[in-house]
Amino acid sequence: MEHKPIPHVLIFPFPAQGHINSMLKLAELLCLSGLHVTFLNTEFIHLRLHRFADVETRFGIFPGFRFETISDGLPADHSRSFNSISDLIHSVKTFIEPTFRKLLIPDRLKSEDRPPVTCIIADGVLSFTIDVAEAIEVPCILWRTPSACYFWSTFFISEMIAAGELPFNDDEMDKAITSVPGMENFLRSRDLPSFCRAKELNDPGLQLILTETINSTRATAHILNTFEDLEGPILSQLRAYIPKLYTLGPLHALLNSRRKIASQPPTSSNSLLEIDRSCMTWLDQQPSKSVVYFSFGSVVFMSHAQMIEFWYGLVNSGKRFLWVLRPDSIPVKTSDFQVPEELKLATKERGYIVDWSPQEEVLVHPAVGGFFTHSGWNSTLESMVAGLPMVCWPQFADQPINSRYVSEVWKIGFDMKDTCDRSIVAKLIRDMMDDKREELVVSVNRIAEQASKCVSEGGTSNRNLDLLIEDIKAMS
Ligand code: UDP
Numbered sequence: 167m168e169h170k171p172i173p174h175v176l177i178f179p180f181p182a183q184g185h186i187n188s189m190l191k192l193a194e195l196l197c198l199s200g201l202h203v204t205f206l207n208t209e210f211i212h213l214r215l216h217r218f219a220d221v222e223t224r225f226g227i228f229p230g231f232r233f234e235t236i237s238d239g240l241p242a243d244h245s246r247s248f249n250s251i252s253d254l255i256h257s258v259k260t261f262i263e264p265t266f267r268k269l270l271i272p273d274r275l276k277s278e279d280r281p282p283v284t285c286i287i288a289d290g291v292l293s294f295t296i297d298v299a300e301a302i303e304v305p306c307i308l309w310r311t312p313s314a315c316y317f318w319s320t321f322f323i324s325e326m327i328a329a330g331e332l333p334f335n336d337d338e339m340d341k342a343i344t345s346v347p348g349m350e351n352f353l354r355s356r357d358l359p360s361f362c363r364a365k366e367l368n369d370p371g372l373q374l375i376l377t378e379t380i381n382s383t384r385a386t387a388h389i390l391n392t393f394e395d396l397e398g399p400i401l402s403q404l405r406a407y408i409p410k411l412y413t414l415g416p417l418h419a420l421l422n423s424r425r426k427i428a429s430q431p432p433t434s435s436n437s438l439l440e441i442d443r444s445c446m447t448w449l450d451q452q453p454s455k456s457v458v459y460f461s462f463g464s465v466v467f468m469s470h471a472q473m474i475e476f477w478y479g480l481v482n483s484g485k486r487f488l489w490v491l492r493p494d495s496i497p498v499k500t501s502d503f504q505v506p507e508e509l510k511l512a513t514k515e516r517g518y519i520v521d522w523s524p525q526e527e528v529l530v531h532p533a534v535g536g537f538f539t540h541s542g543w544n545s546t547l548e549s550m551v552a553g554l555p556m557v558c559w560p561q562f563a564d565q566p567i568n569s570r571y572v573s574e575v576w577k578i579g580f581d582m583k584d585t586c587d588r589s590i591v592a593k594l595i596r597d598m599m600d601d602k603r604e605e606l607v608v609s610v611n612r613i614a615e616q617a618s619k620c621v622s623e624g625g626t627s628n629r630n631l632d633l634l635i636e637d638i639k640a641m642s
Pocket of ligand 1: 185526
């Protein structure tokens with residue numbers, strides 16, 4: 167009988183925390199199923215992962231796994247922060263794309279000790295990988311870091327333009343958007359993905375998403391980090407455009423469930439920043455469900471004035487809080503800026519501030535009762551799995567539509583987008599932690615249960631992973 171070679175999957179993420187985090191988890195899931203996996207990082211990301219995430223030890227147990235690196239073409243001292251995202255996007259086009267081609271064509275990364283690549287799983291925003299996959303005659307599956315509701319909305323940019331819904335002025339933020347099927351009853355201009363706020367239709371961000379969405383339909387298949395019980399109605403519509411679509415979410419929960427079967431600990435950090443674990447000791451000393459966890463992920467930033475509004479809001483809510491305040495989250499520093507003494511004092515009494523936390527662990531800590539979040543998709547899923555209600559302050563990409571779904575569709579939190587006022591912050595925190603907690607908790611616990619079922623044996627995400635692996639094997 168002829169033995170088929172073990173498939174060799176090349177995983178290629180966009181070089182940013184949320185993307186790396188979820189795609190490394192996908193890599194681990196494929197390794198647990200015995201596939202060969204090469205994970206392609208930019209050198210910058212690779213150095214950080216090795217410094218802060220101990221990936222060498224974690225992935226060292228998989229003989230079929232290896233990292234490969236390429237340069238992103240940016241100077242060594244470049245911050246690669248969200249402020250300079252246009253530099254990163256430019257480097258993808260001018261530097262990363264040709265390097266990726268050269269790496270794969272013609273010999274598909276074949277070496278003495280491993281077979282050539284038989285399947286590419288690339289980030290959904292790197293659709294040029296489809297052309298390379300076609301050139302080397304392997305399938306290309308696109309991984310979508312954001313929500314399905316976001317992805318679905320990007321298919322209707324042209325319809326929104328034709329209907330005069332895009333572009334919109336600042337005084338039209340509350341206007342209903344009717345061109346996205348299934349969202350007519352609750353979507354407003356302000357809830358659209360952030361690039362829709364562009365004032366000109368030839369805006370590079372808007373054009374990029376438009377072309378990437380169209381290009382991406384040429385992929386062999388798509389993987390979404392969501393689950394059928396959560397986004398079922400959108401997913402069934404999406405399947406008309408993307409027939410081959412695997413839902414594997416919440417991916418971190420699916421990985422934990424598979425690790426358990428493989429008798430491996432549920433530990434993992436795919437952090438690009440140094441984690442401060444002292445907050446876990448602080449949390450251990452707080453009463454059950456008493457703490458608001460406040461974190462805006464890896465790229466959202468704010469001004470000093472906004473930081474002070476949040477800080478007063480947290481303090482005036484009377485609640486305990488754990489705040490992740492990344493050193494780069496206030497890019498423009500005011501030279502004479504001083505934190506008021508009363509805030510420092512109140513923080514000493516019932517708050518704790520770190521640069522970066524072990525978020526997945528924090529969210530499931532018994533002391534944490536709610537999440538003040540930027541509505542990044544990973545954070546949203548992690549909050550759902552932990553059964554935590556949310557207050558949302560979204561800024562970029564899919565965050566504005568995620569937060570609308572959190573408040574209006576799933577009813578598991580409050581959306582305070584486009585406002586930043588201490589009294590609103592304090593009120594919504596009190597609503598989340600006390601006054602309106604009960605209804606939120608009922609909904610989020612139901613979703614947590616559905617998520618748990620989806621990733622358990624027989625659940626949709628669990629079965630889809632098996633299906634994906636079978637299909638990768640069949641295509642290899
Ligand atoms: N995260 C973390 N520690 C922190 C803040 C965030 O480990 O202090 C992780 C979080 O668990 C999530 C990721 O960083 O997996 C952020 O991804 P998300 O999609 O929520 O937001 P992004 O950073 O992409 O805006």
